[in-house]
Amino acid sequence: MSAGGLKDAARRLGERAAAVARRLGVGGIFAKLLLISLSTLAVTFLVYNLLSSQLVGRDMLDRRQGVEGAELRRTITLLETAARDGWSDDSIRTALQLVVPPQMKSILIIDRGGRYMQIGQVPLPESDIRELIASAGIGRSPEARTEMVKNDSGKYIVSSQYVPSLDRYVVSLSTGFQREFRRVQNLNALAIGIAIAVSVLVSWAFSRYMTRRIRRMSLGAEQFAKGRFETKIADRSTDELGQLAGSLNRMAGDLGALEQMRRDFLANVSHDLRSPLTSIHGYLEAILDGTVPRDKADRYLRITQDQTARLMKLVSDLLDMSKIEAGQFDVVPAEFDLADMIRLLLSRMESTFSHHSVRYEIAGLPGGERRERAEPEGAEAGKAGTAGAPRAAEPGEVLVVGDPHRLEQVMVNLLQNAMAFSPHGSTVHVTLECGPDRACVSVRDEGIGMSEEQARRIWERFYKSDEARGGRGGTGIGLSIVKHILDAHGSRIEVRSEPGQGSEFRFCLVRAGLAGSDEQYRESSEK
Template sequence: MKKISTKLAIYFLAAVLIMESLLMIYLHSSMIDTRTQEEFQSILSRGNSHRDVLEDSYTEGTLNHIAHMESKTDTEVVITDENKKIIASSKDVSDGMRNLINDHPQEVPREGLLIESDWEKMNYLATVTEYNNGAEEGYVYMFKNTKPLRSLIQKLNYHFLMAGILGLLIIAVIYFLLSRILTRPLINMKEATEQLSNGDFLVKLPELGKDELGELSNSIQKLANDLENIQNDRLEFLASVSHELRTPLTYIQGYTAVALREGISDEKRNEYLRIIQDESGRIVHLIENLFELAKIDQNTFTITKQEIELCPLIQSVAKKVGPAFDRKNMTLQISCPKTVYAFADPLRLEQIILNLLDNALKYSEENTITSVMIRSPEAGKVGITVTDQGYGIPENELQHIFKRLYRVEKSRSRVSGGSGLGLSIVKELVEAHGGSVAIESKEGKGTSIEILI
């Protein structure tokens, strides 16, 4: 299986190869065209120069001078009369040259004419210029051997090929190095996700900056941290549930065995049965809360919002819990404006208030006051604040108070019957309404919890 670094390098290399090839072809073609055009223009200019000399001074000496001059260069000149009869040449005229002389058009423009340009197949490049001084007229033919030009272009091809290969090798090395540098973070992230899939959440990814790779790395790191917290919370949750169930079940089992003994009085048996009943009720309450949380997690519970008047709803809840507060000699005060409305699910809102009041009842001493206050802190929102004069919560515990099965002072909570699920349910239900929960507490002075919906 190819690594992503190899794939990236291959893709980049292929793209650059295509681009480099197109550029090389264009540059190579342009240079060859330019060079051949220079050759054509050079011999054409020499032919025109000889034409001008002949038109100025057409003599035997001039003809011999032109032929002698070109014999010392890499070009050849052939001068003919108007009937294409050769009257002077710098070198012997070959058959191929004769054919070009005989085959060119009769009409030749003043600036001259290129009559052979195939430098790849033919032995000569050739031009013709017509001269006419009034008395004499004819043609000046210039020939240049194509072998030096082919040799030059072969060298040019070789250099282009070597430059292309060398450039490709250098680019390949650079791309492979860069692709490894760029894909190393991706490989680290891949390995990290494999660790996560195997249940190993102790993943540490380096900081990669603020780009897309950095954001992806931070997201994976956050996922790993969240999964680790979830795993720890799950283990703690299972341990807490097991512990919460084990204690009342142990009581039930023990007192059932005692109640079944022969010879104990009815008074004692009834006392044991009441303990069994209380512990059974605690188990049922715990299971109901767990079931409620499970429904919230699975989104199987429904929130049916409607406009409700809060004061009658709060008064109704106060009547339900009033006897429990009276038995503990606690005072429940309700402070509510006459007309305050909220857009909420009445059943779920009642459940929220009941849980808050139940907590206040459990974690407060006798002869204390618990108050429920309704207010409108800002337009479109309603605040419900439940304040007690109970034991209070240490400041370092406040951040954990909404965790499931988290309890402050476990021994006291156990005596008062708390399971550590009430506030979790409150938080989940309030957030399901799109609201928020805030808590303030001082140890030994009481707790104030405000929900905002």
């Protein structure tokens, strides 16, 4: 066979072996549980056998030696009685055979010449008997003694005593201890076999139960990976796997909600992009082909400009959200006049308020309406960056520390949000509250309001509730960007709202021109 044929045969053999292993559960939970169970049993019984061989064996030997000594004394008493009564050897043999267990013990009655009479059937040749007698020290000790003697035939308990009244040595050879110890070992082996069988059955049943649950989770996770987040993993247990199943179900619910919000977001973005682009394309085409009179072209160009600004706002929000997700969204703190920024912003947005048929009111701005003033040389540089020494606030100014561009973005989002949900003819209230160390801004509308659940979720990306935000335009990311900007400034935005009663958004900034204002800003940002 060629080398290629050998490789193919080896590959097929490997595939078959892998298939058989999968069917047998090798490498799975069953095999691992079985291996753990058998290893535990093996170590346990190994330790048990070592201990039992030492402790149980010694205890059995001590007890057996005591029993053999007592039986030897009874035998000697019987022999002394026979000697006094003049029993014949046959009578003595018959009497001893009644008390000596067959196949377990032999009684030897030995005279000084070494001749002996054996009663019992311990299967030993005469040479072994004489060797055991010599090993036990027969004839050298006048006291009764019991010894454990080992030879090639096994282990024996040899009990001996010299009887002066008989002038004989009485020796007992017993194999009972060895048989008892073997019986204990056989029982241990039987227990090991039963334990192994039970372990295999329990491991198999438990592994099937666990793998069934894990397989359900695996199938559920595959469904989640395919976007079928409505799938639920059924597991009512309260153990760790049950908790994992609950976590996976909650994750699927969150992913499903996020996926739905993403779809709504794409639909809203597509609509928000298509509508102004369609308007821009239509108006420019009408102007170019002469459909729109020249005296009205400026009006349609302004509409086109507004639609372009709307597109730029949408693209800017998308870019900001992308930077936030990438961790590249930064703020550049500087000292600036918050009151002046609010005045300028509201002035620029007057046409937007008129378009929505909504009024605005300002409260708390020092100096009332914005007034023009000459800037000293270098003042603009001091307002635009952190370089240079802090300057004292002039009358009508509210100096704070923050990124003026990002905070203006916050105000634009809050004002546009207020206008979007305000009925025609209502008022948007903008209030500036100046404290000793902080300046707070609130934007309140007279619109449709929100429920407590909606107020809690408005900071989520893409969130648009059907009641409070659906059908009003927007992509659902404006307020999420607002919260991220204020979090970066160490400021917490608060919202108070009731259905039908309007909504109020409020945030605070650290005042500038105060001792330690930079440290306060850094501490707030770290928080």
